[in-house]
Amino acid sequence: MGISKTELFVENQNEVAQVAKVLANPARVAILQYISKQDTCICSDLVEETGLAQATISQHLSEIKKIGLLKGNIQGTNRCYCIDTERWEALHGLFHEFFSRIQIQCC
Amino acid sequence: MGISKTELFVENQNEVAQVAKVLANPARVAILQYISKQDTCICSDLVEETGLAQATISQHLSEIKKIGLLKGNIQGTNRCYCIDTERWEALHGLFHEFFSRIQIQCC
DNA sequence: AAGATTTATCGTAATATTGCGATATAACAA
DNA sequence: TTGTTATATCGCAATATTACGATAAATCTT
Numbered sequence: 208m209g210i211s212k213t214e215l216f217v218e219n220q221n222e223v224a225q226v227a228k229v230l231a232n233p234a235r236v237a238i239l240q241y242i243s244k245q246d247t248c249i250c251s252d253l254v255e256e257t258g259l260a261q262a263t264i265s266q267h268l269s270e271i272k273k274i275g276l277l278k279g280n281i282q283g284t285n286r287c288y289c290i291d292t293e294r295w296e297a298l299h300g301l302f303h304e305f306f307s308r309i310q311i312q313c314c
Numbered sequence: 315m316g317i318s319k320t321e322l323f324v325e326n327q328n329e330v331a332q333v334a335k336v337l338a339n340p341a342r343v344a345i346l347q348y349i350s351k352q353d354t355c356i357c358s359d360l361v362e363e364t365g366l367a368q369a370t371i372s373q374h375l376s377e378i379k380k381i382g383l384l385k386g387n388i389q390g391t392n393r394c395y396c397i398d399t400e401r402w403e404a405l406h407g408l409f410h411e412f413f414s415r416i417q418i419q420c421c
Numbered sequence: 422a423a424g425a426t427t428t429a430t431c432g433t434a435a436t437a438t439t440g441c442g443a444t445a446t447a448a449c450a451a
Numbered sequence: 452t453t454g455t456t457a458t459a460t461c462g463c464a465a466t467a468t469t470a471c472g473a474t475a476a477a478t479c480t481t
Contacts, residue, residue: 209466316436
């Protein structure tokens with residue numbers, strides 16, 4: 208296999224899982240943190256910052272982009288990768304809700 | 315490859331990633347939600363509930379267990395899987411912090 | 422135009438994940 | 452003890468992920 212049976216689950220569960228999958232790699236966590244901390248937004252010092260190859264970083268960025276977390280202003284050769292605030296807050300809410308909805312009254 | 319270079323990243327980043335990996339599958343999300351909603355805690359109607367095979371559910375439970383989210387009271391044949399409240403709240407905090415720490419001042 | 426710089430994409434190897442059937446293990450019931 | 456029920460583990464096949472080098476594409480510099 209290697210493929211999740213998404214059709215068995217409700218949309219919310221699949222969405223949590225899909226976003227979690229993007230966060231499920233320390234490089235992508237680091238990339239998100241790094242991008243957010245740059246005033247300048249002139250990115251891909253990420254290669255130097257993380258020690259990963261440029262191709263690898265580019266791939267990770269595209270995974271992050273897929274869930275709508277990146278807003279890129281392309282300024283010539285230096286792409287400017289920025290976090291999409293609205294989307295970020297939406298995902299924050301998604302996870303907050305997930306963690307809050309659990310009722311623990313058990314054993 | 316297929317293996318993340320965890321040595322390149324700080325502990326916090328690896329921890330977020332490790333937990334996210336567990337949440338990165340809709341079956342595990344569903345299992346967590348289901349377990350939390352049961353007053354009774356007599357689990358593994360999970361097989362019937364999710365439509366996945368028993369072996370698969372058992373495997374997912376063991377992944378969830380690995381990050382400390384399950385407290386199992388074994389009562390005879392019916393294992394009782396329960397969510398570990400403290401751990402749950404700790405992970406809630408971990409993700410809340412992750413989402414909050416991002417400063418968005420960019421582009 | 423020609424070279425330099427930056428990012429994206431392709432192809433590939435190594436490893437991980439997902440899901441399942443078959444079987445093992447453990448505890449209860451009769 | 453024997454059978455039943457519930458869960459765990461093993462082995463496997465299909466697919467996904469991770470990382471990288473090589474190369475393409477795009478833009479800037481001169």
